[in-house]
Amino acid sequence: MGSQEVSTVDWQGKHVTVAGLGVSGIPAARALHERGALVTVVNDGDDERARAQAAELEALGITVRLGDGATLPPSTELVVTAPGWQPDKPLFLAAAEAGVPVWGDVELAWRLRGDNGKKAAPWLAVTGTNGKTTTVRMLASILEAAGLRTAAVGNIGVSLLDAVLGDTEYDVLAVELSSYQLHWAPSLRAHSAAVLNLAPDHLDWHGSMEAYAADKGRVYEGNTVACVYNVADPATEDLVREADVEEGCRAIGFTLGAPGPSQLGVVNGILVDRAFVANRQKQAQELAEVSDVDPPAPHNIANALAAAALARAFGVEPAAVRDGLRAFRPDAHRIEHVADIGEVAYVDDSKATNTHATEASLAAYDSIVWIAGGLAKGATFDELIIGAAKRLRGVVLMGADRALIHEALTRHAPEVPVVDLDRTDTGAMSEAVARAAELARPGDTVLLAPACASMDMFTNYNKRGEAFADAVRARADESA
Known part of the structure; x- marks a missing residue:
């Protein structure tokens, strides 16, 4: 199916099973029901919230089965699943045995775009282990600066179904x-589409790094104009080579160094384009200054280049790239400067929940007191410590799996002082900030970049970041 073609499905009387209530399942069930499908929703949980959601759907005439997400309802012709349900669940195994296709919410949105008579907007897609949300929001800011009707959607929190079936007619x-x-x-x-980077993540879900990479690489399938890859991460270029794209689709690299032909990169503090210019062998187009990117950390410059590449692939003028990057402000808890106290900067990067993200965060500063720890999710920390050792003034550890980081520090950075907080309560963050302040010297950065998930101590990484920011601000008030 070509990129601009719209799929038409006769939903009337079609038996569809929707797997999972929640942010994707409920809109999917409603949309399919409105189109005449006979919808059954199955859900593992049977708590008070699930029962309330079920009651709303049942009032519309949708069948809901709570506490039984494993059995395939009879007569099912299609399963539409929430993205987090693992492929080896009995429901999907039964569907495969019965020859029943399984779609996710993204697939359903793709099939339904244009279904309500609106123009089907093209998609500029971003995936990768880290940086997705920031890059997509940068891209939306650039597209808006170009005067295009757009939205940042998908895994970013805005439902794709809502975007494609809502009242707004988007350009892209x-x-x-x-x-x-x-x-x-x-x-x-x-x-x-762009794959920003690849590092081990969610391997418990995918089963192997190869399967994880293959799923990321699906984003390039059928691209019409550009497959954007990271020059510093050859695995992303490998995925471009393996993709079956439309005739004329180009491989476009981004790099923090000087770009070659068909690349975007950085020259003397300027983001430049040698891909979407008349003579890419000899010409380069200035897009923006490094200082236009907030914050101008290396990994964030890479995000900006990827966003710029996708926007340029869509025909956006250079001035809109600059204006969009200038207008962009990062989300909270993503390398966010909280305060300066006594010539020490305090930075919240609670979103750095794996070693790959933390590596990028640590690379942004020269002298760091690092606050880390939490749930390791099977990660190892040796490579991270080897790369960061020379930047570490000291380390404060907390959380369930802090010993794994401590052991790696002992092996690869034995001279770096380590404070090991033997506690996993939420109040530990205040002590962590206080102990980090004791280790810091003027010119240092106290950096929360945990390299671990937060759920051992906090509801999510947002709450962890808020605890850090609150502790820093309390300390700033005391020193004022």
């Missing part, structure tokens, strides 16, 4: 896609 959508979503999106064909 900036779409964040997780590996889970891509796994269940077999017919997605983006206008252009």
